[in-house]
């Protein structure tokens with residue numbers, strides 16, 4: 001449906017917003033950076049926005065965003081939402097060093113850029129005007145193209161917050177079995193028995209958690225982490241950036257859609 005509509009409008013439509021059959025279809029770019037915090041919440045909302053075909057959503061993943069999505073078993077969920085013109089899955093590694101996709105932002109082709117979740121790394125770069133990654137470049141060019149930008153920082157409030165871990169080998173429970181059932185069950189061979197899980201190989205499928213008879217692989221454990229003052233201060237500075245709106249939680253994004 002959306003594919004047809006965009007064909008009718010044409011690739012060079014000067015207005016990014018299309019009003020057809022009485023409904024607004026927004027052209028949205030949604031960037032995910034490499035944060036585990038607020039990641040599931042962001043993906044769930046992305047599914048709501050992109051999955052119902054109400055809006056046309058391009059998904060951008062920072063290099064770390066791609067890795068972290070895989071670790072939490074969420075990459076394929078995000079990938080399945082993409083496909084088609086202005087509904088691409090844009091990976092940092094495919095954009096090389098100059099991020100040609102950013103031209104869409106400087107030309108004002110989108111109605112909205114969302115970055116959720118936004119890591120402290122990306123925020124620190126943004127508040128210093130750095131644009132040397134896929135996502136920081138998209139935000140910078142969105143500013144030039146006067147595209148409204150919503151950011152959900154992971155480090156907004158001082159103090160301690162609870163966050164969720166990907167799969168983890170719990171060595172105090174590991175029995176060092178002759179044959180490690182968890183390692184045998186792991187499709188990408190990410191587990192070194194009795195040692196660790198290589199998270200860069202892990203696909204977050206949780207087969208290891210099911211296979212280990214001693215419960216020595218945890219997944220989704222909650223830990224408490226301390227928000228560093230420099231990260232909180234950077235998140236506050238972000239609010240002063242032209243064209244940028246900072247919001248606290250991915251759920252608030254809904255209030256900004258037509």
Ligand SMILES: Cc1cc2nc3c(=O)[nH]c(=O)nc-3n(C[C@H](O)[C@H](O)[C@H](O)COP(=O)(O)O)c2cc1C
Nearest residue numbers: 033034035036037062064065068119120121122154
């Ligand atoms: C499992 C995992 C979870 C992470 N969660 C966070 C997080 O919640 N917040 C954060 O700022 N960085 C987090 N990081 C670190 C970032 O991925 C790292 O700083 C990366 O360089 C960010 O790059 P990006 O800003 O280009 O996405 C996490 C890393 C891993 C491996």
